[in-house]
Amino acid sequence: MPPAPRPLLRLDAFVARSTAIHAGAGTSAALGNYVRVDLAAGGGVLLGGGRDVGASARVEGIARFLFDPFLQFRWAPYAGAGLSGRFDQGEDGRALLVTVLGVEGPPRGGWLRAAEVGIGGGVRLGVVLRRARPDRR
Numbered sequence: 858m859p860p861a862p863r864p865l866l867r868l869d870a871f872v873a874r875s876t877a878i879h880a881g882a883g884t885s886a887a888l889g890n891y892v893r894v895d896l897a898a899g900g901g902v903l904l905g906g907g908r909d910v911g912a913s914a915r916v917e918g919i920a921r922f923l924f925d926p927f928l929q930f931r932w933a934p935y936a937g938a939g940l941s942g943r944f945d946q947g948e949d950g951r952a953l954l955v956t957v958l959g960v961e962g963p964p965r966g967g968w969l970r971a972a973e974v975g976i977g978g979g980v981r982l983g984v985v986l987r988r989a990r991p992d993r994r
Contacts, residue, residue, distance in 0.1 A: 862886040863988035867897055873979025875945060876904045877913040885987050893921045893994075895937075895987075903945050911946030919955060926994050931963050933994065935971075943978050953978040964989035 867881040881899020888894055900914040918939045925933030941953045955977030962970040968986045975981040 860887050860990060863990065865895060865897065865985060865987040867899060867983055867985050869899065869981060869983040871943075871979050871981055876979075877945065878902055878904070879913065879915060881915070888920070890926050890993075891923050893923065895919045895921065895939075913946065914944045915941055917941035917955060919957060921957075921959070923961075923994050928963070928993055932960055935959050935961060937975075941977055951978070955981070957981065957983075959983075959985070961987075961994055969994060 862884040865883050865885050867879070867883070869879045869881065871877045871879070879899035879901040881897045883895060883897030885893050885895045896918050898914070898916045900912070903911040903913040919937045920939055921935045921937035923933065923935045937957045937959070939955050941955045942950055943953055944950045955975060957973045957975030959971050959973035967989050969989045971985040971987065973981065973983040973985060
């Protein structure tokens with residue numbers, strides 16, 4: 858039986874023609890030993906780009922390939938790709954292809970910490986907390 862999906866929390870900055878900062882939450886599910894699928898939704902503030910400050914939101918699904926799913930190393934890289942829907946105030950929603958590279962740290966207090974950089978609607982910078990499993994990432 859596959860393990861139950863685990864919660865995740867995110868804080869992301871999107872730097873493009875209009876910059877946005879989002880806080881988000883979601884779930885991470887295992888699709889085998891090496892692949893995880895993260896589903897998340899977030900929202901926040903839209904800054905700059907020659908426009909007034911406004912609201913911004915997104916939903917996304919990203920599949921991640923883990924290079925060290927069994928916690929053999931303290932820090933381990935991962936790579937992922939997926940789809941995102943972005944909704945900025947004053948604009949039509951848009952679908953985006955997303956790619957990310959990240960590094961995930963050791964479990965601490967029952968959570969795994971990660972830092973990500975990627976592209977998809979501009980440059981993406983993020984920090985992520987994912988609920989840890991006892992025996993793997």
